[in-house]
Amino acid sequence: MSTATATAVPSPVVSASGLSLRFGERTLWDGLGFDLMPGEFVAVLGPNGTGKTSLMRILLGLLRPTAGSVDIGGRRPADARATVGYIPQHHAFDRDQPLRGRDLVRLGLDGHRWGIGFGGRATNAKVEQALDAVGAAGYADTPVGTLSGGEQQRLRIAQALVSDPELLLADEPLLSLDLASQQIVTGLIDARRRTAGTPVMFVTHDINPIFGLVDRVLYLAPGRWAMGVPAEILTTETLTRLYGAPVDVLRVRGRVVVVGTPDDQGAHHDHDHGPEAV
Amino acid sequence: MFSDLLAQQFVHTALAGGAVAAIVSGAIGTFVVTRGASFAVHAISELGFTGAAGALVIGLDPVVGMIGGSLVVGLALGLLSLRGRERDSAIGAVLAFGLGVGVLFLSLYQGYATEATSLLFGSISSVTRGQLLELIVVSAIVMAGIGIAYRPLLFSSVDPEVAEARGVPLRALSVLTFLLLALTTAEAIQVVGVLLVLTLVITPAAAAQRLSANPATAIALSMLIAVISTEGGILLSLVETSWPPSFCISTISFSFYVYARLAGGRSLRSVVA
Numbered sequence: 001m002s003t004a005t006a007t008a009v010p011s012p013v014v015s016a017s018g019l020s021l022r023f024g025e026r027t028l029w030d031g032l033g034f035d036l037m038p039g040e041f042v043a044v045l046g047p048n049g050t051g052k053t054s055l056m057r058i059l060l061g062l063l064r065p066t067a068g069s070v071d072i073g074g075r076r077p078a079d080a081r082a083t084v085g086y087i088p089q090h091h092a093f094d095r096d097q098p099l100r101g102r103d104l105v106r107l108g109l110d111g112h113r114w115g116i117g118f119g120g121r122a123t124n125a126k127v128e129q130a131l132d133a134v135g136a137a138g139y140a141d142t143p144v145g146t147l148s149g150g151e152q153q154r155l156r157i158a159q160a161l162v163s164d165p166e167l168l169l170a171d172e173p174l175l176s177l178d179l180a181s182q183q184i185v186t187g188l189i190d191a192r193r194r195t196a197g198t199p200v201m202f203v204t205h206d207i208n209p210i211f212g213l214v215d216r217v218l219y220l221a222p223g224r225w226a227m228g229v230p231a232e233i234l235t236t237e238t239l240t241r242l243y244g245a246p247v248d249v250l251r252v253r254g255r256v257v258v259v260g261t262p263d264d265q266g267a268h269h270d271h272d273h274g275p276e277a278v
Numbered sequence: 279m280f281s282d283l284l285a286q287q288f289v290h291t292a293l294a295g296g297a298v299a300a301i302v303s304g305a306i307g308t309f310v311v312t313r314g315a316s317f318a319v320h321a322i323s324e325l326g327f328t329g330a331a332g333a334l335v336i337g338l339d340p341v342v343g344m345i346g347g348s349l350v351v352g353l354a355l356g357l358l359s360l361r362g363r364e365r366d367s368a369i370g371a372v373l374a375f376g377l378g379v380g381v382l383f384l385s386l387y388q389g390y391a392t393e394a395t396s397l398l399f400g401s402i403s404s405v406t407r408g409q410l411l412e413l414i415v416v417s418a419i420v421m422a423g424i425g426i427a428y429r430p431l432l433f434s435s436v437d438p439e440v441a442e443a444r445g446v447p448l449r450a451l452s453v454l455t456f457l458l459l460a461l462t463t464a465e466a467i468q469v470v471g472v473l474l475v476l477t478l479v480i481t482p483a484a485a486a487q488r489l490s491a492n493p494a495t496a497i498a499l500s501m502l503i504a505v506i507s508t509e510g511g512i513l514l515s516l517v518e519t520s521w522p523p524s525f526c527i528s529t530i531s532f533s534f535y536v537y538a539r540l541a542g543g544r545s546l547r548s549v550v551a
Contacts, residue, residue: 060443078445086443096487097312098496099436111433112444116425143491159440169443 010038013167013199019058019068021051028054029225032068034218036167038197041190041213043204043230046220047261052203055220056171059201060084073166080167082112085160085198087189089172090153093145101147101155102140105130108159130162131155134188150181157188168192168200174209182209207234208255222262234258283516288403292523295405296508298413299465300478302420304504306462307483308497309424309455312435316480317366318355318456321373322463323475325351328376330397330467331383340397341412345464351376352460356453400471400524402512409468416461423458431455432493469508470524477528478504485531485538507531 012035019032028051036042044052057063059070061078072080085108093099106127110117117123131137134154139147144155153173160168168189174182190213193200202210207217207230217233219226221242226233233239234256239247247260283289310319329347330340351372358368384394396404405413424431433441434451442448459479466478486500511527518526 061445062442081443081445084443086440088439088443091439093436097436098308098487098491098493100491103493104437107429107433107437108440108444111429111437111441112446113429114426116428141491156440 012037013073014059014201015071016059017068019055019070020066021054021058022066027223029220029223032225034227036199036201038199039193040199040215041193041210042199042201042216042218043207043210043214044201044218044220045204045207046225047222048205050220050222052220053171056086056169056201056203059167059169060086082163083166085163085165085168087153087156087160087168087170087173089175090149090156090177092149093143093152095143095145097143097145099144100141101136101144101151102127102131104144104155105136105140105158105162109162126162130158133161134158135184148181149177150184153177153181153185154188157185157192161192164196165198168198170200170202172203172205174204174206179209186210186213211256280517288405289512289516291405291407291410292402292512293509295410295413296402296469296512296527297505298410298417299462299469300482300504300508301501302417302462303466303478304482304486304501305424305497306420306455306459307479307504308486308493308500309431309435310459311480311483311487313455315355315456315459316476317369319459319463319476319479321355321369321376322348322351322456322460323467323472324373324380325376326460326464326467327397327472328380328383331380331387331394334387334393335383340393341409341464341468344397344467345416345461347376348460348464349457352456352463353453356456357449396471397467398472399522400467400469400474402469402523403515405468413465413468416465420458420461420465423454427451427454436493470527474524474528477524477531478508481528481531481535482507485535488538503531503534507534 014036017033020030021028034042044055046052054063058065059072059077061076061081070077073083106119106123109123109126128137131140134157136151136154136158139151144152147155156173170189173185173189177185186209189200189202192198204210207214211230214230216227217230219233219239219242221239224242226238226242234249236247236249239249239258239261243261245260247258250257250259310316326344326348329343329345329350331343332347333340333343355369358365387393430441430446430451431454433444434446434448435455438448462479463475466475470477482503483496483500485503486496489499490496507527507530510530512523514526514530515521515523
């Protein structure tokens with residue numbers, strides 16, 4: 001574990017224990033538990049329908065697990081939302097939408113508060129600082145609907161960081177971004193956890209863009225899960241055991257490629273590349 | 279002759295009532311346009327007509343029936359929070375049925391046939407002092423609602439996923455939006471009539487969106503366009519007496535929209551830049 005702050009016995013920021021999630025007859029996971037330490041970068045991997053987004057929603061207090069509990073900085077998730085930064089996957093905004101980059105970021109600071117909020121000097125300074133930190137000051141006054149996907153995701157990071165969160169949750173933040181934008185976005189998230197010690201839980205279907213940054217992997221397979229360092233989890237043996245069927249983990253030109261998962265058989269395919277890049 | 283008209287009490291009442299209704303219409307319109315709920319405005323308006331016609335049948339104040347009918351539909355739409363095609367077709371089905379019931383009420387109503395025309399096409403020049411007071415009270419409620427919930431309303435309208443993650447109660451705000459919209463619609467009906475409510479609730483907001491990317495400025499512009507259209511339309515209909523106020527109001531507000539689309543090339547400029 002590569003915690004940036006080398007203090008004596010740091011306490012976990014997030015503690016989840018005994019988490020089960022069932023929808024009707026279907027069990028997504030049972031007895032899922034983990035601690036997130038300060039500065040830790042954890043990737044959540046697995047095929048579709050294994051509850052990756054549901055886990056995010058549980059950590060945000062928006063979904064109640066069938067069993068188990070989550071503790072975020074001593075609070076229940078629903079009471080800890082003010083301390084959590086959330087980065088969603090990229091959705092296009094309408095070109096006509098009256099919303100500038102700075103407005104999107106500001107919503108992350110005080111959009112949940114009542115009243116008009118005329119935005120005093122302190123508010124504006126925080127927004128400005130968050131825009132600068134992600135290099136988005138140049139398009140702070142441009143309508144978000146006219147920005148590129150990469151520019152919008154930088155604003156999303158500023159939006160998540162402007163409230164100075166204790167935990168970062170990201171749900172497929174790299175989806176539909178080009179390679180250069182992916183690197184910028186992952187670089188910004190990585191910088192945050194290194195400088196501020198904010199742990200990151202990062203849901204992705206492809207580990208390759210963040211492979212070098214990840215401390216641990218939480219792999220959700222249908223009905224089973226495993227957690228550990230990438231070298232331990234992303235192996236033919238571990239994944240074959242998880243899936244209960246032969247799965248191969250290959251290293252091809254520096255990329256990790258998983259072959260033989262259910263997603264890979266064509267039946268419920270939703271990415272257009274052949275074998276699933278984990 | 280025009281200056282004689284301007285001295286008349288009913289003109290003052292009409293201008294004041296029009297301004298009050300226009301301000302709230304312009305304000306709520308921005309949130310409605312962002313949520314893509316223009317068709318819902320039409321549904322709320324037509325069910326407001328049904329409520330008003332029903333009130334006439336049983337001898338109540340049609341304005342009360344109108345607010346009641348609008349609120350019922352607004353509440354239903356807010357609670358269901360349907361999306362996309364499902365919402366579209368559900369609104370279409372309910373709207374058609376409600377309007378049919380309204381037609382029945384009108385045929386049962388033994389009063390003047392002009393009541394129906396007034397409801398459908400507006401009768402701002404016949405607004406009484408008492409109705410003006412009602413307009414002001416309802417507007418104050420709507421503006422207070424928008425003011426108190428401004429930031430979560432905006433957040434949940436433009437960015438629902440992150441708003442939810444930050445703890446904004448999406449469903450409650452959806453209900454609030456539609457209830458405020460229902461009250462606003464009942465206001466606008468009295469100015470431009472059931473069939474032309476969109477000209478005050480949607481057109482100014484749609485025009486304003488193309489003129490400013492700042493959400494607060496866009497709302498202010500929308501209110502301004504709605505007020506100018508309403509006051510200008512009422513005055514124009516006094517000069518050109520064969521033109522009904524509703525026609526004049528919708529023409530002016532549509533002119534703003536066309537202008538905004540042609541000249542307000544905000545998005546065009548950004549594409550080039």
